[in-house]
Amino acid sequence: MPYIAYRDVAKTRKIKAKDTTIADNTCTFYCKTHGCNARMTLVNGADAERAYFRRIPSGAQHISVFCSADGSFDPTNYEEKKFDFNALFANLKNASSESNRPSKTTGIAVTGGGGKKAISTVQQIYLMCRKYELYNGYCTDDILADERNFAKNEGGIVGRKIVQCTPYHKFKDEFSYRMNYPSFPYPNGKHIKLNFATEELFWHFYKKFKSTNHKELVIVLGEWTIPTEVNNTYMSECTVYKKRQVHFLKFDGGNNGK
């Protein structure tokens, strides 16, 4: 469910879903991806928070996972003011407790049964970042490394981020996996390395990675560093401690209303 499309088949007039009007609800739009013939309609036009584009089912399918990678994020399900990336990061990476607890740093408490939840999963962070440039004061460009900010990240990914990638292969004699950032194939794409806290965790993901195709995106939350050794063949690495640090984003050509 992309948030950007073109008004014309030649793909010269780009339009954001949030900038549409009621009159646009009856228009046909064209997929944002170069070379993709999918045509789109607008859903919830003139509603800046909830508007998005949807593929016309009888027409061409999307050609790339990037066509629909925006997914669907309904902001009315979450309390933006409760989003605290650092607290959430610590929660997802370390604790084994529930992840929906209110943030200590923002001081906003959830009363019993009342109030909306904060974003609490890697998938939700990803979808939020695909939709917003700014969310509760956070610049999402600093949180998510994907194909849209490749130029900024191709020299190395550093710090607490979620990174969009696809599996490549196991590192020889190591319990670690080489990934393509931001996907495969991608012009001048880079390699990154996933380390795993335990052998068991490695094999869990090894099996999953082996069964993916290149159209399935993997989203990894981690503390990313640039390797210190020279001549490394990957630009950044992180360690996975918990299964919930990794999310798989399926691609079905837009058959699922995306």
Ligand SMILES: [Zn+2]
């Ligand atoms: Zn498309």
